[in-house]
Amino acid sequence: MAILNVLILGYGKMGSAIFKGLKESMGVQVKISVVVRSPATVLDLKKELQSEVTTDFQTPLKTADLVIVCVKPQQAGPVFKALSRSLNAKQTVISICAGISLAKLREFVGNKASLIRAMPNTPCLISEGVTLLCADGPASNAALELSQKVFKSLGEVVVIEENLFDAATSISGCGPAYVFMMIEALSDAGVKVGLPRELATRLAAKTFQGSSQMLIERKEHPAKLKDEVTTPGGITIEALMALEEGKLRIALMKAVVAATEKSRVMGERA
16 A cells, blocks of 8 residues: 555544554555544644645545544444445444444444444553554454554554453543542642642652553562562551552442443443
């Protein structure tokens, strides 16, 4: 493929991250068209992106090899139904619409195009993300490989079976919010015990970053690494007891379960 023609529908934060990744890291020549809802943003985005920006997807769709749909889940039905009128079997469509199953997407578009379901998380904005991918039965290996290449420019890619998708989304997709909340809480606690806000936040954030990297590199159970920090009768065990009394562990588990159920409900309502 001499030139990869890509159509991005929706230009929010994730659409912009995907645009940047395609431009910088694909290793092939890419022509990108961006579709937005507001005519008022077209001219400004054209200047900023140096790419085709339009409110009408019909023309760029005719030549698109890859279509990436970055709209809200409640907009998915109308958008995919409109796309289906012009899709062809050689095209690949990637959906990042949370909760919308491949079966539902196939229902929207009929027997046209290869379908890929993706869930990137917000660290993709700095090329440190995790993206979940799954493909429906008719999707070709080439379509899945192309999708992996797109999202590898934004971080790590994990291909899973779709029956795991909602559960995995509740960890990697929602997880940055859990982490930011915990960092915020640690920062507040630091201020409470006398630290300047900026220092408290940096200490918390860098500790999350270093601890996560240590876990990834050493490939050991988190409990083992926790025990390395925890000396008998020391400061850390005192803090851990307070966390257990506050039910931090069960609260995080409940968050993942709640997010998984919400993702399933959203898919059923689409």
